[in-house]
Each structure stands twice: as structure tokens, then as C-alpha cells.
Amino acid sequence: xxxxxxxxxxREGLTNVKRNRAMTVASITSVTAxxxxxxxxxxxxxxxxxxxxxxxSQLELKAFIxxxxxATKVAKVxxxxxxxxxxxxxxxxxxxxxxxxxxxxxxxKSYLVNGLENDNPMPQSFIVxxxxxxMMKQVSEEIKKIDGVTQVSYGQxxxxxxxxIIKIIRIVGLFVILILFIISVVIISNTIKLGVFARRxxxxxxKYIGATDWFIRWPFLVEGIxxxxxxxxxxxxxxxxxxGYASDxxxxxxxxxxxxxxxxxxxxxxxxxxxxxxxIGAIGSGISIKRFLNV
Amino acid sequence: xxxFVGVSKxxxxxxxxxxxxxxxxxxxxxVFLVGPSGAGKSTILKLxxxxxxxTTGSIFVDKKDITKLKRKEVPYLRRNIGVVFQDFKLLxxxxxxxxxxxxxxxxxxxxxxxxxxxxxxxxxxxxSERANSYPQQLSGGEQQRVxxxxxxxxxxxxxxxxxxxxxxxxxTSWEIVKLLSEINKRGTTVIMSxxxxxxxxxxxxxxxxxxxxxxxxxxxxxxxxYEA
Numbered sequence: 001x002x003x004x005x006x007x008x009x010x011r012e013g014l015t016n017v018k019r020n021r022a023m024t025v026a027s028i029t030s031v032t033a034x035x036x037x038x039x040x041x042x043x044x045x046x047x048x049x050x051x052x053x054x055x056x057s058q059l060e061l062k063a064f065i066x067x068x069x070x071a072t073k074v075a076k077v078x079x080x081x082x083x084x085x086x087x088x089x090x091x092x093x094x095x096x097x098x099x100x101x102x103x104x105x106x107x108x109k110s111y112l113v114n115g116l117e118n119d120n121p122m123p124q125s126f127i128v129x130x131x132x133x134x135m136m137k138q139v140s141e142e143i144k145k146i147d148g149v150t151q152v153s154y155g156q157x158x159x160x161x162x163x164x165i166i167k168i169i170r171i172v173g174l175f176v177i178l179i180l181f182i183i184s185v186v187i188i189s190n191t192i193k194l195g196v197f198a199r200r201x202x203x204x205x206x207k208y209i210g211a212t213d214w215f216i217r218w219p220f221l222v223e224g225i226x227x228x229x230x231x232x233x234x235x236x237x238x239x240x241x242x243x244g245y246a247s248d249x250x251x252x253x254x255x256x257x258x259x260x261x262x263x264x265x266x267x268x269x270x271x272x273x274x275x276x277x278x279x280i281g282a283i284g285s286g287i288s289i290k291r292f293l294n295v
Numbered sequence: 296x297x298x299f300v301g302v303s304k305x306x307x308x309x310x311x312x313x314x315x316x317x318x319x320x321x322x323x324x325x326v327f328l329v330g331p332s333g334a335g336k337s338t339i340l341k342l343x344x345x346x347x348x349x350t351t352g353s354i355f356v357d358k359k360d361i362t363k364l365k366r367k368e369v370p371y372l373r374r375n376i377g378v379v380f381q382d383f384k385l386l387x388x389x390x391x392x393x394x395x396x397x398x399x400x401x402x403x404x405x406x407x408x409x410x411x412x413x414x415x416x417x418x419x420x421x422x423s424e425r426a427n428s429y430p431q432q433l434s435g436g437e438q439q440r441v442x443x444x445x446x447x448x449x450x451x452x453x454x455x456x457x458x459x460x461x462x463x464x465x466x467t468s469w470e471i472v473k474l475l476s477e478i479n480k481r482g483t484t485v486i487m488s489x490x491x492x493x494x495x496x497x498x499x500x501x502x503x504x505x506x507x508x509x510x511x512x513x514x515x516x517x518x519x520x521y522e523a
Contacts, residue, residue, distance in 0.1 A: 002403050004406055005400075005403050008400060201384075201386075202386055204384075205384050205386065206401060207370075207373075208344070208373060208378050208384070209373065209374075209378070209397075209398045209401055209445065209446075209449075210370045210371065210372075210373035210374035210401060210402060210449070211370060211401040212367075212370045213366075213367075213370075215401060
């Protein structure tokens with residue numbers, strides 16, 4: 001493609017965008033709306049993924065020890081846990097350690113546990129790392145049998161549940177994305193069709209004087225891609241803005257997990273958005289010119 | 296060279312537009328296509344431009360069977376055949392200059408070449424003064440000159456004119472035919488369908504007469520032969 005021909009395509013495409021002003025606004029708005037909803041699903045998926053990772057990285061057992069056990073008894077329990085096959089390492093967390101780490105989790109709300117030092121309600125425990133995540137259940141059963149272990153907890157349930165939720169969200173999200181995609185394509189295709197219809201005489205003449213199909217098609221493709229891209233840029237700007245506020249708000253309230261920052265979300269979804277926007281535009285215009293090329 | 300070999304065209308509604316058409320037109324010829332409305336003149340021109348594909352038979356342009364062209368190849372056939380229509384088919388929102396330059400843009404000619412070539416063709420059709428006018432500001436004859444200029448700006452070897460004087464008064468029609476004849480003298484094959492008896496009779500060129508889809512007459516220095 002020659003440079004001046006490419007310039008011609010872009011110039012003509014932009015002329016079309018300006019010519020159908022009302023329809024241009026309508027289709028950009030609908031692409032933006034569709035991509036906003038699409039982006040919502042993307043953000044949910046990204047966040048649930050990240051939370052699942054956070055939980056998975058904490059994939060360790062916690063064996064709580066009887067509060068009345070003294071250091072020597074606790075050490076003996078520790079020896080017994082270590083002896084179980086599949087245990088990689090154990091770390092002792094004293095009552096004081098437990099309180100401190102809880103304080104840390106609370107962050108600037110740590111005043112909530114002030115004064116508890118003398119009557120510490122936190123249990124002492126062993127944090128047990130296993131060699132393989134699949135052995136969690138087996139190891140936890142073994143540990144439960146040891147005298148002095150009051151309770152064993154591990155994050156497996158949470159992880160399983162989260163993975164299940166992610167799967168459902170992914171399926172629903174994919175379905176919604178597909179529908180929105182089709183709707184956007186139809187809307188853009190209708191907008192372009194108006195332009196093509198207005199220029200059918202011109203297209204007809206172009207065919208007679210030997211223009212190739214692609215020569216006729218390109219300006220309309222440019223128009224469609226511009227509509228799609230503008231729509232997706234708007235969508236991501238709005239989404240980033242709202243999400244920035246929302247995630248700050250949630251992160252301040254939520255203690256256990258943190259939501260991804262707006263910057264990370266936008267960075268991760270930007271390429272999807274731009275690709276989706278231009279694909280919607282290109283397909284939409286491709287559909288609408290097809291019929292007019294048969295001369 | 297153009298060669299029709301046993302060409303028939305039957306439309307979907309079972310109307311037979313032309314049947315078993317055979318003729319050869321050599322390079323540089325000037326040929327009138329005459330006959331009553333519906334005799335098949337337009338169909339022959341449409342077949343030549345590959346707007347229609349014959350039901351049977353072959354059509355050769357420069358030894359290539361154009362009935363076998365792929366969709367992709369059709370534009371290149373049309374670049375070699377200039378077309379002039381009865382209703383001019385100019386773009387109303389482009390000036391005379393732009394209308395003609397457009398035909399060169401489509402074949403991706405260099406801008407430098409376009410700037411040189413368009414004024415040349417404008418002067419050939421005698422419209423240098425009107426380069427910046429819009430089609431609706433021109434008379435019918437002038438518009439047809441623009442459309443002729445657009446048809447020949449690519450230097451096609453064949454020029455097809457489908458009733459080019461159909462919308463013009465007799466004097467203007469003569470000017471247009473003289474222009475076509477001038478182009479023909481420069482080596483372009485010209486095929487013109489027409490109802491203009493006077494013109495055909497006084498030009499004394501080859502005449503192919505059609506009736507009900509058949510060639511009824513093909514004379515080297517022919518006349519119109521119908522009551523106008």
C-alpha cells in the first residue's frame with residue numbers, strides 16, 4: 001500500500017466519521033457502554049484471581065496448641081508434627097507473636113486491640129508448611145491426632161470455593177461479553193451502513209473505473225475502527241476513574257485481602273480493550289460494505 | 296482486440312437478453328451498436344465490462360477470456376476499458392479536476408503524475424477553464440466531456456460509451472461524437488451504443504445492429520437502418 005493511498009483511506013474514513021455525526025455519537029456511546037460492562041467482568045475476574053493467589057500463597061496449616069501447654073510440652077508437640085511425612089517445615093507462633101501479627105493486619109486500626117497484651121486471647125500455634133498442596137488434608141488429619149492440638153485450620157476450603165466462583169464468573173462473563181460484542185458489532189455495522197448507503201453512487205462509480213474491493217473497503221474500515229477505538233478509550237477512562245475510587249474505598253474497609261490498584265487493572269486490561277474496540281469496529285464495517293461491493 | 300464467441304445471456308427471470316452473439320472488433324476500430332430498446336445493446340456492454348457473466352460462450356479482451364476472470368482480477372480489466380454513461384455518473388461533491396483525478400487515485404498513480412496528467416486530459420476535452428467548477432454548474436455536454444476525460448485519463452485501450460448522447464441536444468451530441476472520434480484517431484478502440492440515426496449515418500463507421508438479442512447486421516461502413 002502506497003503512503004498517499006493510506007493517507008487517502010484515513011482522510012476518507014475520518015470524513016465519514018464527521019459526516020454521520022449523530023450516528024457516530026450513538027455508536028461510540030453504545031460501544032462505550034458495552035465495553036464498560038465487559039470491563040466490569042474483567043475487573044472482577046482479575047481481582048478474584050488475585051485474591052485466590054493471595055490465599056494460595058498462604059497455603060499452610062495452622063495447628064493451634066492448648067493454651068495451658070508450657071514451652072517443653074509445646075516443643076514435644078512440635079517434634080511430633082515434624083515427624084509426619086509431607087511436612088516441610090514448622091514455625092512456632094507464640095501468643096505474643098500472634099497478637100502482633102494481627103495488629104499488623106489491622107494496620108492503622110491496631111488501636112482496636114490495645115490493652116489486650118495482658119489478657120492475650122490469641123492462641124499459640126505451629127504454622128506448618130507442607131511439601132505439596134494436595135497433602136494438606138492428610139497432614140491435617142495426622143496433626144489432629146496429636147495430644148495438645150486443639151484445632152487445625154487450613155485455607156483449602158476458601159481456595160476451592162474461590163476457584164469455583166472464578167469458574168462461574170468466567171463462564172457468565174464470557175457469555176455476556178459475547179452478547180455485548182455482537183450487539184456492538186451490529187450497532188457499528190448499522191452506522192457504517194448509513195455511510196455506505198450515502199456513498200453507494202460513489203462506490204458504484206469506483207467499481208466501474210477499476211477500484212479494487214479493498215480500495216473501497218478501507219475508508220469504511222478506518223471509520224469502524226475509529227468508532228471502536230474511541231469507544232474503548234472512553235470506556236477504560238471511565239472504568240479506571242470509578243474503579244480508582246471504589247478500590248480505595250473497599251481496601252480501607254477490607255482487611256484480609258487487598259483489591260488490585262486501578263493502575264494495575266488498567267494496565268492489564270488496556271490491550272484487551274483496544275483490541276476489542278478495533279475488532280468490533282472492523283467486523284461491523286466489514287459486514288456492512290459486503291453487499292454494496294457486488295457490482 | 297475484442298472477440299465474442301457464441302455468447303448468450305439468459306437472466307434469472309428467463310428473459311433471453313442476447314443469444315449466440317459472434318463478432319470481433321480489432322484494435323483501433325470505431326463501432327456503433329444500434330437497435331431498438333431491449334435489443335441487447337446494454338447487455339453486450341455489461342458483458343464486456345464483466346458486470347454480467349454470459350450464460351454460455353466466451354468473451355476475449357486482448358486474448359484473455361474475461362468470463363473466466365476471478366473477482367479479484369475484474370478491477371484490472373476495467374482499468375483497461377474506459378466507460379461513459381448516458382447519465383454521466385460524476386461525483387457531485389467533487390470538482391471537475393477532482394472527478395478526473397479520482398480515477399487516477401484509484402489506480403494508485405503518483406500524485407506527481409496526477410498533477411501533470413489531469414490538465415492534459417482537460418485540455419484534450421476542451422474544459423481547461425472549468426477545472427474548478429462542480430458538475431451541477433456545467434451544461435450536459437460539458438458534463439459528458441468530463442466523464443469522457445475521466446474514462447480516458449488512465450489511457451485505456453478500449454472506450455465504451457453507452458448512449459453517451461442520449462441526454463443531449465443534437466448540436467452537443469455532435470461535439471461529443473467528434474471528441475470520441477478524436478480519441479479513436481489516437482488509437483483507442485471505441486464502442487458506442489446509440490439511437491442517434493443522423494450521427495451513425497454520417498459517420499460511416501462500422502455498425503452492429505441488434506434485434507431481440509440477435510445480430511441482424513454487421514457492416515463496415517454502415518447506416519442506422521431504422522426509422523428514428
